[in-house]
Amino acid sequence: MESFYDNVSKESLIYLGVALLVLVILYWGTSIILKRLGKNPKYLLPKSAFKRLAFPLILIFISVLLRMKALRDIFGLEDAEYWFKKASAVLFIFAMAWVMIALIKIIKKTVIQHYDVGAADNLKARKVYTQFTILERIFIFIIVLLGIGFMLMSFEEIREVGISIFASAGVAGIIIGFSAQQFIGTILAGIQIAIAQPIKLDDVVIVEGEWGRIEEITLTYVVVGIWDKRRLIVPTPYFINQPFQNWTKTSSELMGTIFLYVDYKVPFDKIREEQTRILKNTDLWNGKVDVVQVTDTKPNYVEIRSLVSAKDSPTAWDLRVHVREKLIVYLQENYPESIARTTRLSVEHKNDFNEK
Numbered sequence: 531m532e533s534f535y536d537n538v539s540k541e542s543l544i545y546l547g548v549a550l551l552v553l554v555i556l557y558w559g560t561s562i563i564l565k566r567l568g569k570n571p572k573y574l575l576p577k578s579a580f581k582r583l584a585f586p587l588i589l590i591f592i593s594v595l596l597r598m599k600a601l602r603d604i605f606g607l608e609d610a611e612y613w614f615k616k617a618s619a620v621l622f623i624f625a626m627a628w629v630m631i632a633l634i635k636i637i638k639k640t641v642i643q644h645y646d647v648g649a650a651d652n653l654k655a656r657k658v659y660t661q662f663t664i665l666e667r668i669f670i671f672i673i674v675l676l677g678i679g680f681m682l683m684s685f686e687e688i689r690e691v692g693i694s695i696f697a698s699a700g701v702a703g704i705i706i707g708f709s710a711q712q713f714i715g716t717i718l719a720g721i722q723i724a725i726a727q728p729i730k731l732d733d734v735v736i737v738e739g740e741w742g743r744i745e746e747i748t749l750t751y752v753v754v755g756i757w758d759k760r761r762l763i764v765p766t767p768y769f770i771n772q773p774f775q776n777w778t779k780t781s782s783e784l785m786g787t788i789f790l791y792v793d794y795k796v797p798f799d800k801i802r803e804e805q806t807r808i809l810k811n812t813d814l815w816n817g818k819v820d821v822v823q824v825t826d827t828k829p830n831y832v833e834i835r836s837l838v839s840a841k842d843s844p845t846a847w848d849l850r851v852h853v854r855e856k857l858i859v860y861l862q863e864n865y866p867e868s869i870a871r872t873t874r875l876s877v878e879h880k881n882d883f884n885e886k
Contacts, residue, residue: 556591582632589625593618619684627677634669638662656730660747663731664724667749719766720749728769729776734784734843736775737764777843784843785819786850788836790857796832796868798824801857805836808856814849816841 596618642662645655723729729752733744737754740762746753752769754762768774777784790801802822809815819839826833838853840846861868 582636583629586625586628586632589621589628593622593625596621616684620681623677623680623684627673630673631670634666634673638666656732657727660727660730661724664720664747664749668721668724671749716750716766719770720747722770723747723752723766728779730778733779734777736777737762737768784846785837785839786846786853788838788850788854788857789825790834790836790854790861791831792834792861793868794832796834796861796865798822798834800865801834801860804860805838805853805857808853809838812849812852814840814845814852 596614642655642659645658729735729744729747731744731747735742735744735754740754740756740760742754742756742762744752745755745761748766750766752764752766754764756762805822806820809817809820816839819837821837823835823837824832825835836853836857838846838849840849
């Protein structure tokens, strides 16, 4: 009998040693492949790729060892086969979910590292970053949900309880379904934003009369950073169901509008020349749009609309302020009589009339 147990122990040790050797070789080979891919310019994986995958890969290898009969024989735990297999299954599901989440994060980091969100013309970068950020959260949510489901379904007792609960909870399920309509609608709106992209990260928007930038997009809400440092939290369905302004939907460039109300005596060509001179002497202008038009006439004044362009909305605001101020100063210094008044009768004429 003793020789039999000795033979079993020797065989078990051999099997376990071979298994450990194979797992070490696989782990070592995986690390070499990932590190080489990280150095290859064709792939350019992030340096942290192997660090993200190392621990869940170790857990997968441990889950494989737990299923080996040799391990139980060595520790004399033949009767605990059921618990070893269940622990192995749960650990394997947990580790695989971890690996999938890590791979998603690696793919996202690999893709977005080629796009600079901080650049002046960052429309494409913001599109890619928005899509990957939202889709990453969706996939992680699904992976976690499926992982928990597979873990629970690996236990027959829990599976039977779950089936009996679902079989006897038809009415409750319908009630919960109706109650969860809004939540499901919110999740679907988040997915729709990721695909259709009515908004992107760093977009300039006007929501509920507030000017701000999109700071964060989640599955259920969007954070809008208001210009005065406040934060507006908006449910994602708002951007699907409600009208709003998006100043940077197709480009970060923006046109600014300036209105001047002047007298009929104003020389329009001189204003056009002055505006061109002002724009050429400032770095705020992107050199594209320089237009002065008479857009309306009233009994006491003429409405002039000036159009200028800038690389983005903050610069466009500064450019509008700058051009408006310079044009007013120009009129004050060169054509003061062209400034609009409530009446066309000057003060000097009034005094002459009173003297008479």
